[in-house]
Amino acid sequence: MSARLWRRGSRLLPEGATSGRAQPAMRIFGRWARGPLLPVLRLWRRNIQLRVVATTLLMSVAVVLVLGIVVMGQVRNGLLEAKRQTAISQADGGFAVAEDLANNAHDGSDPVSGQGITDPGSWMTGIVEQLASGGQGVYSVVALSSQLSSTSFTGEPGAAMRGPRASADIRPEESIPAELRQALDRDPATHRQYGTIVRPDGSSESALIVGRRLTDNDNGQYQLYYLFPFTQEEKSLSLVMGTIATAGIFLVVLLGAIAWVVVRQVVTPVRMAAGIAERLAAGRLKERMKVSGEDDIARLGESFNKMARNLQVKISQLEDLSRMQRRFVSDVSHELRTPLTTVRMAAEVIHEAREEFDPVTARSAELLLGQVERFESLLADLLEISRFDAGAASLEADHSDLRDVVHRVIEGAEPLAERKGSALLVRGAEAPVVAEVDARRIERVLRNLVVNAIEHGEGRDVVIRLAESGDGSAVALAVRDYGIGLGEGEAERVFNRFWRADPARARTTGGTGLGLSIAVEDARLHGGRLEAWGEPGGGAQFRLTLPKVAGGTLRGSPLPLEPGDARRRTVAIPAQGRGSAASGAAGGSGGSGPSGSVSTVEEDSGRGR
Known part of the structure; x- marks a missing residue:
């Protein structure tokens, strides 16, 4: 049943509504x-x-x-x-x-x-x-x-x-x-x-x-x-x-x-x-309360100090254990590089001669080389994480056009997109988007986002957007897919190390679960931030915002975090085709509604999808 309308001046208002002139007052x-x-x-x-x-x-x-x-x-x-x-x-x-x-x-x-x-x-x-x-x-x-x-x-x-x-x-x-x-x-x-x-x-x-x-x-x-x-x-x-x-x-x-x-x-x-x-939470673990007397307040102070001492001991133990784990991962990763190089050389020799083998042995040679490459990727991720944990990561920034980075990533991801039936679309590449970045690291971040979008996109289009802020202080890259999306709270966990959106989901490209964790660290190294938005069944969007100058201060992002074609928005907006919706998603707000999930990561521990 259509709503009853009342005429007020030259406007039609729904029944029960009032003119908006009184509302501002x-x-x-x-x-x-x-x-x-x-x-x-x-x-x-x-x-x-x-x-x-x-x-x-x-x-x-x-x-x-x-x-x-x-x-x-x-x-x-x-x-x-x-x-x-x-x-x-x-x-x-x-x-x-x-x-x-x-x-x-x-x-x-x-x-x-x-x-x-x-x-x-x-x-x-x-x-x-x-x-x-x-x-x-x-x-x-x-x-x-x-x-x-x-x-x-x-x-x-x-x-x-x-x-x-x-x-x-x-x-x-x-x-x-x-x-x-x-x-x-x-x-x-x-x-x-x-x-x-x-x-x-x-x-x-x-x-x-x-x-x-x-x-x-x-x-x-x-x-x-x-x-x-x-x-x-x-x-x-x-x-x-x-x-x-x-x-x-x-x-x-x-x-x-x-x-x-x-x-x-x-x-x-x-x-x-x-x-x-508060000082204990800030890391000053030697702080204690001054205790005087034997009353209830004094017992509270003694209990608090005892808790602080135990907390200090536990944190020290955890820090020692964490250092040992990081050192173990770093040492093992470095030690595995030499034998892995030898194994890779042998696998390549066998792979090149696979045509001389019977079909079963030839297939085994192909699988061997693929798993060796996957093992190398895992080892490279572990080494990169260990560098971030040790504070040894360095930034080699130079002025680069992000369009070139996007094109290189698309060329590398096209075979996977063709197998999945997804099309890679680029928006906002009409004008140069230049920033002082480490092109290698930004390419790694974008490759991880695009591959994840293809993997979880259910064969639908993947849209990559570029934009530069009006005041020239920031640039942004956003990767939008229309696949399974993210459930409530998952956008907060998606950057955790070894976390997967769906552990039971069949994956074709492997992965370590460290990709987004490394991407977060790369964004932080530039002084930027990596954010995630998603809604169940409505896809997801990841936005990378970087300062125009490496290490600069961010005051906002030129791209919205929540895309304009989100389901919550299309309830009040006439439905459009996916292509037109993707092309118009550069406007809107960066917040998320109750049907979506939003997470902003600026400088916390590594997280992965």
Whole structure:
């Protein structure tokens, strides 16, 4: 089923796709956002001491916050309860005094001066002043008229004024909630409610309001309130909060410092061990950890040093064994040259006279000469490897046109290619490709690659490409076959000595398994590199990249490692014939996808295919 398409401007987009204009902006924003975070994330991943200390600080802050919230809640509840009890006790005492004064006022005496008085307004003012005289700054007293009173506090014409009374600079009617006044009109019992005291300047503060409906000296109903502001409680709560915050900050810093010191005592030996391990890996086998004390870290250091000593002994033994093996191979190879020369001379004499023998003996003479030549090739490879191992290989570099090297290799490999049914194709030979190389060694590398490509090419074409970088700093040769290819991970092992892609595969040209190992060493001797790519059933490609000047620095290769006709690429590109694909493979990227296998060898031990 074909995908649904949507038209956007002059372009058709698949369903669910968006225009690419927003994608660069999103990528730029993502890079901008990640930029400052990358160093922090890198430090976080690499520094265990930082992670432990940061985790300790975060957990300490969380604990301090939880404890602070709990303590502040307990303190607040305690202060409110104490305030409530004190306020109720104080208010009940004041209400009792007001009731006694009202009961005693029927004889006409003023509650303060004792003189005869009948004005309810003056009596109310005296009551408020008397009740508030002992609570300056602690509470305020307010008297308001009740809806049940027969005479309003505002009075009638000719009546005494009975407006709101207050003992402090507050707005009485705005400070007493309407619902509390209604509650007192319904029920004469004591009522309490949290409210807000409103000052004449417009400021306000929280308070506990306790009120009761009482009777005045004229048997009129009025409401008496005690207002207890939370000023002192708020100061106490602020003091407790500041103390807890100061103690919490000090505790967090102290715990962070303790964690830093403790973790440092553990991490420092680990870092020391990591540094010594890196130096051991670099070949400095005499490095040891400094051990002090008898704790776990000291035992770790002793175990590490013991491991290092054993490793040094084993490596020394292996190095001695390796030297003995290399010397043995070199000595045996040199010693075999003389008898092998004699055997070859005898084999050539017998081979030249084979026509005088019976068919069986003549065939034996041919086989004898072929095996002697194969033995000579093996002996030459062993001698060459021994020279590389001993560091005795030398480079005889001269300016050479790599096209001439390619033509010589093709002429030598054509008989094998004809027997296999493969065609040898050359791309990129239109212009000279000149570099300072040892032509003999490069020819040996290319011959090995071409012969391997023919051997594993399943009778298909073998393409040889030449190229020179645009800045003139490097040249490259690539050999591409379309045979069995390389499986996953095989491109990494293909340069190992004596390794074969398929040991059970029938081979017609013999081989020692040292060809690619020698080729790697030849490339390294030039300051270049030899790389391999392959995919199962899709063939393989080997790329030799050399600096234009022997020993120069390589910054890239003019040819891609992964060819343009690789299977992974042809999934999204219309299929082409093998010839056209080979001719266009010079472009593309040097990486490999998940279906392929890539290996780059610059300066490691010898490897072979």
